[in-house]
Amino acid sequence: MKRAALSLALLAATAWADPTPQDIQRIMQRDFHPRGQATMERVVQDGVQRVCTDAHDRPPAELAKALEADQMKTIVFPEGSLMGDWKRGEAIAQSGRGMTWNDKPGEAAGGSCYNCHELSPRELSHGTIGPSLRGFASARGASPDVQRYVYGKIYNAKAYNLCSQMPRLGASGTLTAAQIKDLVALLLDPASPVNQ
Amino acid sequence: MKALAFGAALAVSCVALGQDVSKEIQRYRQMVAEGSPAELFELQGEELWKKPHGPKNVSLERCDLGEGPGVLKGAYAHLPRYFKDADRVMDLETRLLYCMTTLQGRSREEATARVFGSADRASEFELLSAYVAGQSRGVAIQPRMSHPQEKASYELGRTLFFHRVGPWDFSCASCHGEEGKRIRMQDLPVLYKPQYARPVMATWPAYRVSTSQFVTLQWRMNDCYRQMRTPEPTFGSETTVALIHFLTVTARGETYQGPGSKR
Numbered sequence: 001m002k003r004a005a006l007s008l009a010l011l012a013a014t015a016w017a018d019p020t021p022q023d024i025q026r027i028m029q030r031d032f033h034p035r036g037q038a039t040m041e042r043v044v045q046d047g048v049q050r051v052c053t054d055a056h057d058r059p060p061a062e063l064a065k066a067l068e069a070d071q072m073k074t075i076v077f078p079e080g081s082l083m084g085d086w087k088r089g090e091a092i093a094q095s096g097r098g099m100t101w102n103d104k105p106g107e108a109a110g111g112s113c114y115n116c117h118e119l120s121p122r123e124l125s126h127g128t129i130g131p132s133l134r135g136f137a138s139a140r141g142a143s144p145d146v147q148r149y150v151y152g153k154i155y156n157a158k159a160y161n162l163c164s165q166m167p168r169l170g171a172s173g174t175l176t177a178a179q180i181k182d183l184v185a186l187l188l189d190p191a192s193p194v195n196q
Numbered sequence: 197m198k199a200l201a202f203g204a205a206l207a208v209s210c211v212a213l214g215q216d217v218s219k220e221i222q223r224y225r226q227m228v229a230e231g232s233p234a235e236l237f238e239l240q241g242e243e244l245w246k247k248p249h250g251p252k253n254v255s256l257e258r259c260d261l262g263e264g265p266g267v268l269k270g271a272y273a274h275l276p277r278y279f280k281d282a283d284r285v286m287d288l289e290t291r292l293l294y295c296m297t298t299l300q301g302r303s304r305e306e307a308t309a310r311v312f313g314s315a316d317r318a319s320e321f322e323l324l325s326a327y328v329a330g331q332s333r334g335v336a337i338q339p340r341m342s343h344p345q346e347k348a349s350y351e352l353g354r355t356l357f358f359h360r361v362g363p364w365d366f367s368c369a370s371c372h373g374e375e376g377k378r379i380r381m382q383d384l385p386v387l388y389k390p391q392y393a394r395p396v397m398a399t400w401p402a403y404r405v406s407t408s409q410f411v412t413l414q415w416r417m418n419d420c421y422r423q424m425r426t427p428e429p430t431f432g433s434e435t436t437v438a439l440i441h442f443l444t445v446t447a448r449g450e451t452y453q454g455p456g457s458k459r
Binding site: 018019021024027028030031032033034035038039040042043045048049052053056099100101102114115116124125126127128129158165167168172173174 | 351355358359363364371374376380384423428429434
């Protein structure tokens with residue numbers, strides 16, 4: 001049933017004249033070359049990317065729900081508290097490094113958070129692709145459930161909104177569990193500038 | 197008392213800072229647009245265009261950019277287009293490479309060893325792009341769309357624009373697909389819509405103030421894919437040409453005004 005819905009969605013979203021996703025993948029395999037840590041398996045779409053591309057980021061609700069549930073299973077929640085250190089979290093949020101062909105493999109990556117989100121009011125240079133997260137804990141508090149939501153959302157945003165533009169920062173191997181905990185603290189710690 | 201007044205002034209200026217920052221950025225961009233050093237690159241490009249080079253020791257002056265051998269006026273504004281001799285669609289840089297290998301007898305490997313330059317030293321492609329593009333100032337952007345390969349190239353570019361891929365799941369539309377969005381303080385043009393594509397495509401290639409470099413469209417495609425965390429697109433590949441073709445067709449009708457300046 002799930003597979004039938006998937007192939008139906010693929011068919012419906014693809015106009016006959018356009019290159020198919022399979023065509024694009026072949027073309028990218030021909031036209032790109034590996035460089036540094038950016039190896040060729042990165043041009044192969046996974047199921048989420050394929051469905052979101054085909055549906056122009058508006059997949060049928062039932063399909064989205066099924067795939068979000070699959071993505072939820074990728075999230076590894078650490079034992080114990082999910083709150084790290086908001087000061088380290090701020091540095092991670094500022095950094096846009098990591099995963100590109102000229103980043104050194106093994107070197108700590110950043111979360112690129114400020115590229116798209118407003119967080120601390122002290123940082124005026126923030127993007128607007130994602131929602132403002134200023135005062136995040138004021139409305140929601142910092143209960144274990146909220147911590148779990150924030151951790152999960154950063155680890156794999158596609159588990160909550162299938163075609164979100166936000167990268168799957170844990171699932172993609174960009175950020176470590178400790179780094180994600182520091183980001184949870186940046187958003188939820190009452191002492192964090194985000195909540196001042 | 198003095199300290200108090202100072203504190204009050206500081207508080208006021210901090211409140212005003214938010215609005216002032218965007219105003220200041222506007223002013224900065226205006227200054228950048230008015231005092232562009234792009235012309236210096238055009239002059240160096242002209243010199244390079246006319247200089248004999250390669251095993252055949254000839255200049256690029258007989259290079260056919262689509263309007264006939266050696267015709268530069270308006271040539272850039274009509275690219276990308278299909279070239280019968282190469283049997284493929286080419287953008288400016290791909291065509292320049294073709295002329296280097298055919299006219300000048302250079303190997304592809306040698307000619308592409310340094311396609312993107314540095315602040316200290318621009319690449320051949322950057323200098324030549326500056327010169328050739330400058331010869332289309334005042335000409336309407338009208339890339340070709342009649343040959344079946346030109347239509348296929350445009351379609352490929354459009355499809356690539358929305359294709360989500362790589363470890364961060366990005367497509368071009370992740371950053372250039374919604375109105376009124378920014379990365380940090382940088383406004384993002386919605387490049388599949390003509391009203392946004394027009395002013396952008398009318399000013400590439402361009403001098404980039406933040407890095408003191410002259411940059412080309414092949415560089416722009418390359419650096420966007422770098423930030424999308426994919427492997428590297430090959431210089432002059434069908435993929436990069438198709439994206440440039442799609443963006444240029446989306447901007448058609450606009451009068452070319454470059455080479456321009458970017459932040």
